[in-house]
Amino acid sequence: MDIISDTDQMQQRALAEKRAGRSIAFVPTMGFLHDGHLSLLQEGRRRGDLLVLSIFVNPAQFGPQEDLSSYPRDMERDLAIARQAGVDLVWTPTPEAVYPPGYATWVDVEGLTDTLCGASRPGHFRGVTTVVCKLFNVVQADVALFGQKDFQQLAVIRRMTIDLNLPVEIVGLPIVREADGLAMSSRNVYLSAAQRQQALVLSQALAVAQLMVQNGVTSAEEILTTLRRLIKAKPEARIDYLQICHQQTLQDQVAIDTDSVLLMAVFVGKTRLIDNGFLL
Numbered sequence: 281m282d283i284i285s286d287t288d289q290m291q292q293r294a295l296a297e298k299r300a301g302r303s304i305a306f307v308p309t310m311g312f313l314h315d316g317h318l319s320l321l322q323e324g325r326r327r328g329d330l331l332v333l334s335i336f337v338n339p340a341q342f343g344p345q346e347d348l349s350s351y352p353r354d355m356e357r358d359l360a361i362a363r364q365a366g367v368d369l370v371w372t373p374t375p376e377a378v379y380p381p382g383y384a385t386w387v388d389v390e391g392l393t394d395t396l397c398g399a400s401r402p403g404h405f406r407g408v409t410t411v412v413c414k415l416f417n418v419v420q421a422d423v424a425l426f427g428q429k430d431f432q433q434l435a436v437i438r439r440m441t442i443d444l445n446l447p448v449e450i451v452g453l454p455i456v457r458e459a460d461g462l463a464m465s466s467r468n469v470y471l472s473a474a475q476r477q478q479a480l481v482l483s484q485a486l487a488v489a490q491l492m493v494q495n496g497v498t499s500a501e502e503i504l505t506t507l508r509r510l511i512k513a514k515p516e517a518r519i520d521y522l523q524i525c526h527q528q529t530l531q532d533q534v535a536i537d538t539d540s541v542l543l544m545a546v547f548v549g550k551t552r553l554i555d556n557g558f559l560l
Contacts, residue, residue, distance in 0.1 A: 281359075281362060281367055281368060281369065281370065282368065283359070283370045283372065284369060284371050285372045285373060285374065286377070287377045287418055290369075290373070291417075291418045291419075293369070294332075294419050295420060297329075297330050297420075298420050302329035302330050303327075303329045303330070303422045304329070304330045304332055304420055304422050305324035305328025305330070305331050305332070305421070305422065305424075305425065306324070306328075306332045306334070306421035306424045306448075307320045307321055307324050307331075307332070307333050307334070307424070308334045308336075308411075308412060308415050308424065309334065309335055309336075310335070310336065310338065310351065310466070311336075311337060311353055311355065311358050311466075312351075312352040312353060312358065313357070313358045313362070314456075314465075314466065315456050316427050316455070316463075316465075317361075317427075318361065318365055318456075319453055320453055322365060323425055323453060324423070324425050325366045325367075327423050328423060330368050330369065331365075331366060331367050331369070332367070332368065332369045332419050332421070333362050333369070333370050333371070334370070334415055335355065335358055335370060335371070335372050336372065336378065336411070337353065338378075338411045339375050339407075340379065340407030340410060341403075341408045341411070342404075343402070343404065346401075352466050352467075355372070358370075371419065378414060386410050387406070387409040387413045387440060388406050388409065389405065389409050389440050392405075392436050392439055392529075392530055393405040393432075395432075395523075395530055396432045396521055396523065396525075396530060396543055397432050397433075397521075397545065397554070398432065399521070400521060405432075405433070408433055408437070412437055413440065413444065416446055421448050422447070422448065423448065423449040424437075424448050424449070424450055424451070425451045426451070426453070427452070427453055427455065427456070428452045428453060428454055428455055428556070429463050429464075429465065429556070430554070431543055431556045432543070434450070434452045435530060438450050455555070455556075460480055460483075461480055461483035461487075462476070462482070463483065463553070463554075463555045465554075467551055467552070467553065468551075470550070471549070471551055472549070475548045478514040478516050478517055479517075479546075479551075481511050481513075481514050481517055482511075482544060482546055482553055482555040483555060484510065485507045485510055485522075485542075485555075486542055486544075486555060486556075488507060488510060489557075490557065490559055492506065493536050493540075493559045498535050498536045499534075499535065499536075500524040500533050500534055500535065500536060500540070503524065503542075504524065507542075507544075508522060511546060514548070516548050517547070517548050518546065518547040518548075519545075519547075520544075520545035520546060520547060520552060522543075522544045523542075523543050523544070524536070524540055524543075524559070525540075525541055525543055526539045526541075527539045527541045527558070530543075536559050537560065540558065540559040541556055541558050541559065542556060542557055542558075544556065
């Protein structure tokens, strides 16, 4: 497994691989890898001749009061997981290389970024789309793999890829969960033991919503009212957003149909967790 930090070297390697007729599968991450990332790497191994993993904690997608400085990092562990997953190349750029002095160009997807995480984290998706576009350009990816836990992010990246005619196939893979149902996230490490138990309310809320729909409830507001009550019963849980949206437009829905997806962000203590799931 090769490890490259230099951006020009990474791009030249990618171009050489493409000239040799090899396809490139790419998994962009912020590191602190878990089984959710591993599922992306395993699928990427099946889809590309060269499997590239990037590890880059992107400062442009963090707000001024967010956890950039404390975001969990463990490069040695990440590299061990990458080797086990059969990664061919790990790219570890520095912030200075991605955003050099005088940097002034940004990618902004309108509409899809106005709601949900985009509403509660202003500027977040501008940072995401900008860095992903740059990573795609350097890595020359044929296929890129993302987790569906970041449902809005996946929708935004798909929109950007279409709008900018980027020659990359975007693949979204299902949420990987702990045995008790909690969606895997690098931020789960922030939770105390008590908070970890309260965090299960997210997956419990999804299960309740799905059961209500199975029992014939079609009113989005009726479902959301029940879920708000369930979540607010947890002493350290605070709802950031709780919405039932159309899976493609991310617009709020009044009635449940096959396109309905429940999307939620909940603070448990100071830790912001997200989860989602289809209702039919």
